[in-house]
Amino acid sequence: MFYREAGQYKTNYAADMAVFPLRQDRIGIAVILAIAFIGIPLLGNDFFIASVMIPFLVFSLAAIGLNILTGYTGLISLGTAAFMGVGAYSCYKLTTFFPGVNIIVLILVSGLFSAAIGVLFGLPSLRIKGFYLAVATLAAQFFLQWAFVRIPWLFNYNASGAIEVPQRTLFGLPITGASATPETRYFVCLGLVVVLTWFASNIVHGKLGRSWMAVRDMDIAAELMGIKLLNAKLTAFAVSSYFAGVAGAMMIFLWYGGGEANDVFTIRLSFTILFMVIIGGLGSLIGSFFGAAFLSALPTALKFGLPALGVPIGGAAAEHVTFMLVGALIIIFLIVEPHGLARLWQIGKQKLRTWPFPY
Amino acid sequence: MNAHSMAVAGAPVTHKGEVLLSVESISLRFGGVKAITDVSFDIRKGEVRAIIGPNGAGKTSMLNCINGFYHPQEGRITYKGVRRDKMRPHRAAAAGIARTFQNVALFKGMSTLDNIMTGRTLKMRKGFFWQALRHGPAMNEEIEHRKVVEDIIDFLQIQHIRKLPVGKLPYGLQKRVELGRALAMEPELLLLDEPMAGMNLEEKEDMCRFILDVNNQFGTTIALIEHDMGVVMDLSDRVVVLEYGRKIADGTPAEVKADQRVIDAYLGVAH
Ligand SMILES: Nc1ncnc2c1ncn2[C@@H]1O[C@H](COP(=O)(O)OP(=O)(O)O)[C@@H](O)[C@H]1O
Numbered sequence: 001m002f003y004r005e006a007g008q009y010k011t012n013y014a015a016d017m018a019v020f021p022l023r024q025d026r027i028g029i030a031v032i033l034a035i036a037f038i039g040i041p042l043l044g045n046d047f048f049i050a051s052v053m054i055p056f057l058v059f060s061l062a063a064i065g066l067n068i069l070t071g072y073t074g075l076i077s078l079g080t081a082a083f084m085g086v087g088a089y090s091c092y093k094l095t096t097f098f099p100g101v102n103i104i105v106l107i108l109v110s111g112l113f114s115a116a117i118g119v120l121f122g123l124p125s126l127r128i129k130g131f132y133l134a135v136a137t138l139a140a141q142f143f144l145q146w147a148f149v150r151i152p153w154l155f156n157y158n159a160s161g162a163i164e165v166p167q168r169t170l171f172g173l174p175i176t177g178a179s180a181t182p183e184t185r186y187f188v189c190l191g192l193v194v195v196l197t198w199f200a201s202n203i204v205h206g207k208l209g210r211s212w213m214a215v216r217d218m219d220i221a222a223e224l225m226g227i228k229l230l231n232a233k234l235t236a237f238a239v240s241s242y243f244a245g246v247a248g249a250m251m252i253f254l255w256y257g258g259g260e261a262n263d264v265f266t267i268r269l270s271f272t273i274l275f276m277v278i279i280g281g282l283g284s285l286i287g288s289f290f291g292a293a294f295l296s297a298l299p300t301a302l303k304f305g306l307p308a309l310g311v312p313i314g315g316a317a318a319e320h321v322t323f324m325l326v327g328a329l330i331i332i333f334l335i336v337e338p339h340g341l342a343r344l345w346q347i348g349k350q351k352l353r354t355w356p357f358p359y
Numbered sequence: 360m361n362a363h364s365m366a367v368a369g370a371p372v373t374h375k376g377e378v379l380l381s382v383e384s385i386s387l388r389f390g391g392v393k394a395i396t397d398v399s400f401d402i403r404k405g406e407v408r409a410i411i412g413p414n415g416a417g418k419t420s421m422l423n424c425i426n427g428f429y430h431p432q433e434g435r436i437t438y439k440g441v442r443r444d445k446m447r448p449h450r451a452a453a454a455g456i457a458r459t460f461q462n463v464a465l466f467k468g469m470s471t472l473d474n475i476m477t478g479r480t481l482k483m484r485k486g487f488f489w490q491a492l493r494h495g496p497a498m499n500e501e502i503e504h505r506k507v508v509e510d511i512i513d514f515l516q517i518q519h520i521r522k523l524p525v526g527k528l529p530y531g532l533q534k535r536v537e538l539g540r541a542l543a544m545e546p547e548l549l550l551l552d553e554p555m556a557g558m559n560l561e562e563k564e565d566m567c568r569f570i571l572d573v574n575n576q577f578g579t580t581i582a583l584i585e586h587d588m589g590v591v592m593d594l595s596d597r598v599v600v601l602e603y604g605r606k607i608a609d610g611t612p613a614e615v616k617a618d619q620r621v622i623d624a625y626l627g628v629a630h
């Protein structure tokens with residue numbers, strides 16, 4: 001049925017099905033990558049790279065993870081931080097057991113543990129939705145957070161009660177631990193985020209991504225397409241938690257570098273990631289970056305930017321202003337533009353495409 | 360030319376094969392509500408089988424039983440010789456049963472193209488890791504299925520809305536996209552729940568033509584719920600009539616039309 005001689009379309013379809021069919025978009029991506037890989041390391045100082053760029057990358061990855069679950073599959077989770085924690089502690093145990101294995105490999109592997117735990121806590125999603133599922137993931141959050149504190153084996157019985165990041169090298173260059181420079185850590189983060197984002201983009205544009213969105217938009221019809229709801233939801237939990245887990249491992253090993261890492265995987269972090277996804281745009285990968293950039297840069301920008309502009313503002317006050325701004329924005333976005341910053345970006349591009357003749 | 364004369368012109372193939380699906384004395388209750396009571400009928404390969412009856416007669420419930428959304432408390436459903444009255448919807452899909460809904464059930468946030476592509480889900484075999492790479496075999500597979508989907512889009516004349524999210528399309532077009540999504544499954548049995556409801560005359564004519572073409576060209580067996588009696592009479596080979604969950608008539612359109620109970624129950628009342 002419907003098979004016709006259509007071979008000549010092949011190249012057209014391949015081009016049309018590319019993730020960025022527009023040449024301008026591809027150029028845009030190339031420019032962004034050039035800035036990220038060359039511009040920022042050249043121009044940014046250590047503070048900017050360590051306190052702005054690395055957190056931004058880590059948050060972006062976590063936001064992509066949550067967006068896969070919430071934005072693409074329509075399943076809400078308040079346990080993102082816990083799944084990030086699973087990645088971090090798995091990575092710590094792995095590097096303790098296998099000190100010889102490259103830490104980048106271990107960071108990637110630790111996501112698998114997080115994926116497994118995510119699937120476990122995702123099992124109730126077959127029966128419950130919305131608010132009730134949110135509560136179930138909240139249970140994951142509290143249980144895992146408890147485990148991170150109460151099971152000393154997880155942090156190798158350190159007196160600090162936290163992960164103490166060991167030094168690990170790549171080609172002889174330290175990439176984790178106290179002597180790793182911000183630039184090196186940044187490059188590792190950037191590499192991981194670029195590769196994993198590429199995978200995420202491929203997945204959401206393919207069969208699995210369509211199945212997720214089908215489940216999100218109309219689960220009964222999805223089932224009728226032959227999509228097994230349990231499989232679709234659990235793969236979403238798995239992939240989402242994998243990203244969260246890798247982000248968590250990166251957070252401790254490449255950003256915090258240990259020490260102050262006690263009790264970071266809290267419900268507050270879960271909410272921060274959720275807000276990033278909402279403000280950035282549900283169901284949009286680029287929106288995840290927007291949301292992460294916005295929310296991770298906002299406190300820093302207020303704390304250091306306003307005084308620089310001559311507006312005196314203390315650290316505590318800046319934090320309060322951040323809270324109020326974020327709260328207001330969440331409400332505005334939820335009511336006015338559920339597709340978040342990503343949608344505004346699209347509208348902007350559309351305007352640009354037709355400018356200066358809008359009709 | 361109106362929908363009816365057109366339907367007659369493209370008269371469906373007359374030789375109908377063996378029984379594809381048989382429903383034997385099924386009963387379906389929701390608590391105290393008897394949606395279906397002791398109904399039997401069959402659908403033969405290649406035919407267009409209409410199910411008619413007043414609102415609340417149990418027509419939609421019947422389709423829901425056939426594709427596994429509801430499981431009747433009594434009776435049996437046999438499809439291609441296999442008993443399957445406890446089968447889940449995704450198994451029904453795998454067995455070649457596709458369906459459209461009375462109140463369009465599209466994936467609102469997805470484009471027309473992606474909606475129809477989901478219809479190819481079961482035919483796509485490449486695993487997770489190939490999909491994550493989206494190159495080589497996975498990309499070839501996407502392209503191969505995209506071609507089939509483009510042919511369906513051409514067939515239904517919806518090229519212009521290919522990339523648009525379906526949530527904002529007019530109702531008539533949504534119904535068409537939903538038909539496309541069902542066709543993408545290359546079903547053996549296509550269940551259509553009021554495919555022309557809420558359409559204007561022109562849209563109805565188009566839909567009639569599509570249904571006949573699907574039946575004629577691809578030999579797809581069709582079970583159709585429809586209220587427009589003219590359409591039913593012209594499109595279908597056989598008609599089963601339900602009232603209050605019971606079957607009151609079953610036969611060719613002419614036979615059903617002449618049946619006194621049908622006239623009393625259904626044809627007599629305006630709706
Ligand atoms: N999920 C359900 N729960 C309760 N009652 C239902 C359900 N589905 C259908 N019914 C009832 O079954 C009867 C038949 O409905 P339906 O099959 O939708 O009729 P039709 O499609 O012929 O208009 C109605 O009385 C309806 O209220």
Ligand SMILES: [Mg+2]
Nearest residue numbers: 418419420461
């Ligand atoms: Mg109905």
